[in-house]
Amino acid sequence: MGLEQEVEVLRRIPLFQNIEPSKLKLMAFASERVTFADGAALFDQGEEGDAAYIVLEGTADVRVTADSGEPITVAQVASNDIVGEIAILCNVPRTATVVATSELVTLKITKELFFRMVQDFPQIGIEVMRVLAHRLETTTRQLRAARGG
Amino acid sequence: METNLFRYIWRHSRREQLGILTLVAASLPLYFLSLNLPKEIVNRGIQGQGFAGPGDTQTFLRTPVPLSETLTGQQLYFYEGVPLDQTALLLALSFVFLALVIANGLVKYVINTAKGRMGERVLRRLRYQLVDRVLRFPLPHLRRVKQAEAATMVKDEVEPLGGFIGDAFVQPAFLGGQALTALAFILVQSVWLGAIALAIVVIQAGLIPKLRIPILRLGKQRQLTARELAGRVGELVDGGLEIHAHDTSNLERADISHRLGQIFDIRYEIFRRKFFVKFLNNFLSQLTPFIFYAVGGVLAIRGHLDIGALVAVISAYKDLPGPVKELIDWEQRRQDVQIKYDTVVEQFQPPAILEPARQDPDADSGPPLRGSVELRNVTVNDDGDTPILKNVALTLPIATRTAVVGAGASGKSQLAQVATGLFLPASGTVLLDGRDTQSLPEAVTGRRTAYVGPEAYLFPGSVGDTLLYGLKHRPVRAAARGAEAEQAKCAADRESRVSGNTLLDPEADWVDYTAAGVDGPEALRQRMVEVLDAVDMSADVYRFGLAGTIDPETRPETAAALLEARRLLARRLQERDLQGLVEPFDSSGYNRNATLGENLLFGTPIDPAFAPDQLADNRIARAAMRATGLDRSLARMGLQIARTMVEIFADLEPGHPFFEQFSFIDAEDLPRYKTLVAQADKIGLDALSDDQIRQLERLPLAYVEARHRLDLIGPEVERLVVETRHELDRRIVAERPDAVEVFDAERYNAAASLQDNILFGRIAHGRANAETRIAGAVAEVLDQLGLRAHVIDVGLEYPVGVAGKRLSAVQRQKLALARALMKRPDLLVIDQATAIMDGQTQTRIMDRLLAERRDGGVIWVLHRAQLADRFDRVVVVDAGQVPEHGRYAELAGTGGALDRLLSDD
Structure with missing residues (x-):
């Protein structure tokens, strides 16, 4: 898979869908493609976060270790998903562990690269705000539903 | 040091000076003979003076014994001579002339070489003494010396002395002799005219040097300003970062311009005065012939002087101005070098200097230090002579581990510095095991104690050399040399002795294994590894090794x-x-994780012209690419890369970090490539100029398929590259086999x-x-x-670079600690040497060092009081006093000075 295909994947991610292809190409070019073997961890809960990963191929589990110490799989990610973006947006430790469940090909977007892109191309920042606002709205709704129910 | 240059030169080159003077005197007859000979050749050889006819002969080389006729009544000859006819005589005389020319030249050669050698010897001695003095400067004075200025003095400012030393005595003797002869001759011809010539010479000799005094004073100023300029330029280089960080480059420009202006004024003034003196000097020289013509002419007309004598006087006078002028010039050079010498020597006369005996290589380092460091009413001043440690009385047992804590300028560093004897107190005494540090040789302080400061200096050399530096106090084992090298060394030693330089051999093995506590090189290596471990530097050295x-x-x-x-x-x-x-x-496969250039070369370049990214400009590589047709693909790939770069980097402003990190093309070059891509799209790749094609061909050489992912390298290109690789290899083996080492x-x-x-x-x-x-x-x-x-x-073997600049600051400090540990000092003084390290590294190193020195012999000045609980004893310094000292447990929690420091941390 070359740069062109990577750009195609990036365009399908909501966060990036309104961004010009040439900017996405720059981002893809400046990012490293990282392949994880089946069972390898992309990052562990509680670590310092330095990058987000966009899944190009393969699947991974998102696991959260509960207070009891038992890891619970809370979600699965596959192609076109992005993981680890929370840690690079606000400086909090990783909120979950992500483990590849097949050979996993990702695009690693480092914190510096991401902030550079936001700085240089403000429309990315706006997109990020929009996506985050959506999520907040969803979470709030879920919270309300949970309390009400 | 001797302040009078002449006495200095005379003392150190007396014998050689006399030898050269004798040689000059001996050469004079030869010189005069060769002056007389042309006349003989013309008169006798060519014009045939004294020959009656073609068959006539004259005796050649008949050498009479002087006074033989008067004494014995009979003319005796050393050599009867040979009879020669005119042609033979002409040739004989010509050959004698040639022989004299050669002999004169040879004598001159010998004299000049001897003068040069003598000058260089004295200069070598002077330079050695200057550096020797720098090595004996007390440390507080050394801090005030600007290194660029000291270097200029030793290197450049004494240089003209070398040329002068050869002429210091020979020149005045020789020229003075010539001038006196000419003057005596004139006096014999006519007392009056002689008296006039003498008077004018006296005026010249008295007046001209006087007028030159201000010039020399200006010369001294010029030297000082030039030296300061050198110092300033050195500062600009050292402080480059600060200049950029504060945007003060224009302030520095203004300062430099001002200084150059001063130098200009001084030099211009020198020119004005110099040329005026020259004018006056020439005028006085020409005044004498004027008087001879006018006064002598009138005397001759009146009949008081015969014309023959006047002509003789005038022709004799021709020989006078030359030597006189040169003598005056010599006098000026003398004053000039004397001033240079004075200004240099002045700088090397600090108020106090260490006695040579304190650095005697054979001095005894004495018994191990086991007792105590005792400070008796010690006061230490800072650079501005303000007391920073005031009247401290304290006894520190050596066989313990002591922490010294205090605020930044409390005087804790000074306390540690006087404890090693490196710095001497302004008043009071410091006793190391009962011996006053004031008079302790460095063999004791430098071998029994070690000091590591907050910014340690490393000398250039490898990591290993740095570790051994503290073990090299004097040659321990002579260097092994072959017979020839041994002879050369003996000759070099003789020369060193003549110039008063040290005879210690830098190539000998200086490493003191006993001091390191080992028995030989292998154990020493083990010890180095141990020490590197102790300062947490093994991993760094391992990495250096892997990269070596x-x-x-x-x-x-x-x-x-x-x-x-x-x-x-x-x-x-x-x-x-x-x-x-x-x-x-794999020699038959393309490596997708290497650059295209590396794939082509398939080896490590030894000649930089064969570096993988240079191959587009390498003649042999180009020929190989042309042979296989790779050049066309290369240009095509280049165009594709250029197109992508132009597309994705177009909106970034120049100077954006992405260019440096990710781009194949510099920001400045981007517009050029933009035009190039547009042009190639319009007229086609083939129609581009050779130069443009070359620009494109350079781009793919740094391309790594697995990293950059532009899908440029398919199976066809891979095959082509491997084919070209073999072609290139054949050509390199044939033409430049030593340029590349193939995988x-x-x-x-x-x-x-x-x-x-x-x-x-x-x-x-x-x-x-x-x-x-x-x-x-x-x-x-x-x-x-x-x-x-x-x-x-x-x-x-990794080189640390100049001042250790190839290492990080933390690595430098670690290595400095290791260097101090290598010599197993009885007393190790660490003055905030780990302050720049992060907390974890710092405590790790501290714990290891304290474990290594569990028997004591550590005084550690801490920059944070919290670490003091690891030590056996704590000394608290506050505002130049020691309010408390003792065990940590005794002091902590008593609400005293230590507690105050702990709560401030």
Whole structure:
């Protein structure tokens, strides 16, 4: 898979869908493609976060270790998903562990690269705000539903 | 030092000066003979004076014994001579002339060489003495010396002295003799005219040097301003970062301009005065002939003087101005070098200087220090002579581990510095085991104690050299030399002795194994590894080793073992199913994790012109690419890269960090490539000029398919590159076999690093944590084969650079600590040497060092009081006083000075 295909994947991610292809190409070019073997961890809960990963191929589990110490799989990610973006947006430790469940090909977007892109191309920042606002709205709704129910 | 230059020169070159004077005197008859000979040749040889006819002969080379006729009544000859006819005589005289010319030239050659050698010897002695004095400057004075200025003085300012020393006595004697002869001759011809000539010479000799005094004063100013300028330029270089950080380059420009203006004014003034004096001097010289013509002419007309005598006087006078002028010039040079000498010597006369005996290489380092450091009413001043440690009385047992704590300018550093005897107190005494540090030789302070400051200096050399630096106090074992080298060394020693330089041999083995507590080189190496461990630097040195190279010819076993490591690593990766982490070099396959240039070269360049990214401009590589047709593909790929770069980097402003990190093209070049791409799209790649094609061909050489992912390299290009690789290899073997060391799975590559030799491939891009995993696997393999020590050995050869600049600041401090540990000092004083390290590293090193020195002998000045609980004793310094000292447990929690410091932390 070359740069062109990577750009195609990036365009399908909501966060990036309104961004010009040439900017996405720059981002893809400046990012490293990282392949994880089946069972390898992309990052562990509680670590310092330095990058987000966009899944190009393969699947991974998102696991959260509960207070009891038992890891619970809370979600699965596959192609076109992005993981680890929370840690690079606000400086909090990783909120979950992500483990590849097949050979996993990702695009690693480092914190510096991401902030550079936001700085240089403000429309990315706006997109990020929009996506985050959506999520907040969803979470709030879920919270309300949970309390009400 | 001797302040009078003449006395200095005379004292150190008396015998040679006299020798040269004798030689000059002996050469004079030869010189006069050669002056007389042309006349003889013309008169007798060519014009035939004294020959009656063609058949007539004259005796040649008849040498009469002087006074023989008067004494014996008979003319005797040393040599009867040979009868020669005119042609033979002409040729004989001509050959004598030639012989005299050669003899004169040879004598001149001998004299000049002797003068040069004498000058260089005295100059060598002077330079040596100056440096010797720098080495004996007390440290507080040394801090005030500007290094660029001191270097200029030793190097440039004394240079003209060398030329002068040869002429210091010979020139005045020689010229003075000439002038006196001419003057005496004139006096014999006519007392009056002689008196006039003498009077004018006296005026000249008296007036001209007087007028030159201000010029010399200006010369001194010029020297000082030029020296300051050199110092300032040195500061600009050292403080470059600060200048940029504060945007003060224009302030510095203004300052430099001002200084240059001063130098200009001084030099212009010198020119004005110099040329006026020259004018006056010329006028006075020409005044004498004027008087001779006018007064002598009138005397002659009146009949008081005969014309023959006047002509003789005038012709004799021709010989006078030359020597007089040169004598005056010599006098000026004398004054000039005397001033240079004065200004230099002045700078090397500090108020106090260490006695040579204190640095005697054979001084006894005395018994080990076991007792105490005792401070009696010690006061230490800072650079501005303000007391910073006031009247401190304190006894520190040596066999314990002491922490010294205090605020920043409390005087805690000064306390540590006087304890080692490196710095002397302004008043009071410091006793090391009862001996006053004031008079202790450095053999005691420099071998029994060690001091590591907050910004240690490293001398250029390797890591290993740095570690051994503190063990080299004097030659321990003579250097092994062949007979020829031994002879050369003897000659060099003789010369050193003549110039009063030290005879200690820098090539001897200076390493004091006993001081390091080892019995030989192997144990010493072990000790180095131990010490590096103690200061937490083994990992750094191991990394230096992996990045280093070895010569397989001198270390065949290591090279063979590394080849074994290569095979073992490949096997190990295979077993663990990790082979994807490294893509090995394969001479018949394309390596997608290496650059295209590396794939072409398939080797390590030895000549930089063969570096992989230079191949588009390399003649041999171009020919190979043309032969296989790769050049066309290369240009096509270049165009594709250029197009992508132009597309994705177009909106970035120049200077954006992305250009540096990710782009194939510099920001400045981007517009050029933009036009290039547009033009290629319009007229086609083939229609571009050679130069444009070349620009495109350079781009793909740095391209790595697995990393950059532009899909440029398909199977067809791969095949073409491998074919060109073989073609290039053939051509390199034929034309420049020593320019490249080709990758060979079965051979050690001397030009590549240890790491590259072990990997024999490229770490795959885009494999999670590939580097760490490979590093782990490599370390494992090296340990299994027992090669770690070899890698550390190579790491010990890593050059630290000028002032250790190739190391990080933390590494420099670690190495300085290790250097101090190597000599196993009885008393190790550490003055905030770990302050720049992060907390973890700092406590790790501290714990290891304290463990290594569990028997004591440590005084550690801490920059944070919290670490003091690790020590046996604590000394608290506050505002130049020691309010409390004792065990940590006794002092902590009593609400005293230590507690105040702890709460401030």
